Amino acid sequence: MNPSRTRTFRAQDYDLGATLDSGQAFRWVLRDHQWTGVIATHWVSLLQTPDGIEAETGAPVEDWTWLEHYLQIGADLPKIVRTFPDDEPMRQAVAACRGLRLLRQDPWECLASFILSSSKQIVQIRQIVGVICERYGESIAVPGGGTPSFAFPTAQRLAQLSEAELRACKMGFRAPYLLETARIVAAGMDLEALHGKTVGEARQSLMALPGVGRKVADCVLLFAYGFQQAFPVDVWVMKALQQLYFPRRRVKLKRLHRFAESHFGPYSGYAQQYLFHFMRLRDKRGLAEESKK
DNA sequence: GCCCAGGTGAAGC
DNA sequence: GCTTCACATGGG
Numbered sequence: 001m002n003p004s005r006t007r008t009f010r011a012q013d014y015d016l017g018a019t020l021d022s023g024q025a026f027r028w029v030l031r032d033h034q035w036t037g038v039i040a041t042h043w044v045s046l047l048q049t050p051d052g053i054e055a056e057t058g059a060p061v062e063d064w065t066w067l068e069h070y071l072q073i074g075a076d077l078p079k080i081v082r083t084f085p086d087d088e089p090m091r092q093a094v095a096a097c098r099g100l101r102l103l104r105q106d107p108w109e110c111l112a113s114f115i116l117s118s119s120k121q122i123v124q125i126r127q128i129v130g131v132i133c134e135r136y137g138e139s140i141a142v143p144g145g146g147t148p149s150f151a152f153p154t155a156q157r158l159a160q161l162s163e164a165e166l167r168a169c170k171m172g173f174r175a176p177y178l179l180e181t182a183r184i185v186a187a188g189m190d191l192e193a194l195h196g197k198t199v200g201e202a203r204q205s206l207m208a209l210p211g212v213g214r215k216v217a218d219c220v221l222l223f224a225y226g227f228q229q230a231f232p233v234d235v236w237v238m239k240a241l242q243q244l245y246f247p248r249r250r251v252k253l254k255r256l257h258r259f260a261e262s263h264f265g266p267y268s269g270y271a272q273q274y275l276f277h278f279m280r281l282r283d284k285r286g287l288a289e290e291s292k293k
Numbered sequence: 294g295c296c297c298a299g300g301t302g303a304a305g306c
Numbered sequence: 307g308c309t310t311c312a313c314a315t316g317g318g
Contacts, residue, residue, distance in 0.1 A: 023299055118300035124316060125299080172314025177301080213301050234299035252308095276299075 003060035015099025089244035093278035110224035159186035177211025
C-alpha cells in the first residue's frame with residue numbers, strides 16, 4: 001500500500017473521547033472535535049465519525065498496524081461486555097460508558113506515566129508528562145505549520161538526568177522513583193519479556209521497581225500488556241466497590257481484590273475501567289448539579 | 294485555609 | 307501480617 005498521511009478505520013461501538021480521556025493515557029488533547037496526541041514517534045490526530053475513526057499523521061505511513069493495535073480496533077467489545085456480571089452497578093456503568101475501550105500502550109511510557117500518577121489528579125499527570133516530553137523527548141514530525149511535538153522520553157534519556165532536573169518538572173517526591181526505574185530499564189531490564197509471562201510473574205517484576213506498587217503495576221499490566229484480569233484499585237474504584245457492592249460496611253483492600261477476581265469475570269480489567277469512568281462521570285454531573293443551585 | 298488526587302515505602306505495632 | 311505517616315504540588 002502507498003504511504004499516506006490519512007487513514008479511515010471502520011469501528012462500531014467505539015467512543016473515542018471516552019477512551020482517550022478516561023485516565024489510561026495522558027497525551028491526548030481535544031481541539032475542534034479532533035483528538036491530537038503522540039504514539040511512539042508518530043504525531044496523530046483522530047476524528048470520530050459515524051462509521052469509525054479518521055486518522056491523520058505528521059509523516060506518511062505505509063503500515064498502519066501500530067495505530068490499529070494502539071486503538072484496539074479489532075477488539076470485540078460486545079463480546080467483552082457480555083462477560084460482565086449481570087448486576088445493577090455494571091448495568092449502570094455499561095449504559096453510561098457505551099463504547100469505552102482499553103488502549104494498548106507502550107510499556108515504558110505507561111510505566112513511567114503511572115509512576116508519576118500516584119496521588120495526583122489526571123489533569124496534573126497530563127501536565128507533568130507534557131513537561132518531560134517537551135524537555136527530554138525527541139522532536140517528531142508534525143503537519144506543516146503545526147506546533148512542535150515530542151516523543152515520550154526514553155528510559156536511557158531520563159536515566160542520564162539528575163533528581164533535581166526531574167523535580168523541576170513538578171513531579172515532587174516521585175522524582176527519585178522515576179529516576180531509579182529509568183536507570184534500571186536503561187541498564188537492560190527487558191520490558192518486552194513480560195509479554196510472555198503469567199500475570200503474577202509480570203506483576204512481581206513490575207512491583208520490584210521503585211515507585212511501583214500493586215496499583216501502578218496493575219495499570220501497566222492492563223493498559224500496556226493487555227492482561228485483562230489486572231484490576232487496578234485506586235481511590236475511584238475503591239469508592240465504586242464500596243458504594244455499589246458493599247454499602248454501609250467498610251471492606252479492606254485485600255478483600256476487594258479477592259472480590260474483584262471472582263466477581264467480574266475474564267475481562268475484569270475492562271469492567272474496572274467501566275466502573276472507574278462511570279464514577280468520574282457521576283462525580284462531574286454531581287458537581288454540575290450543585291453549582292446550579 | 295481546607296481537603297483531595299488513578300499511591301508507595303518505611304516505620305511502628 | 308496490619309495501620310499510620312511523610313512525601314510535592316496544584317485543583318476545587
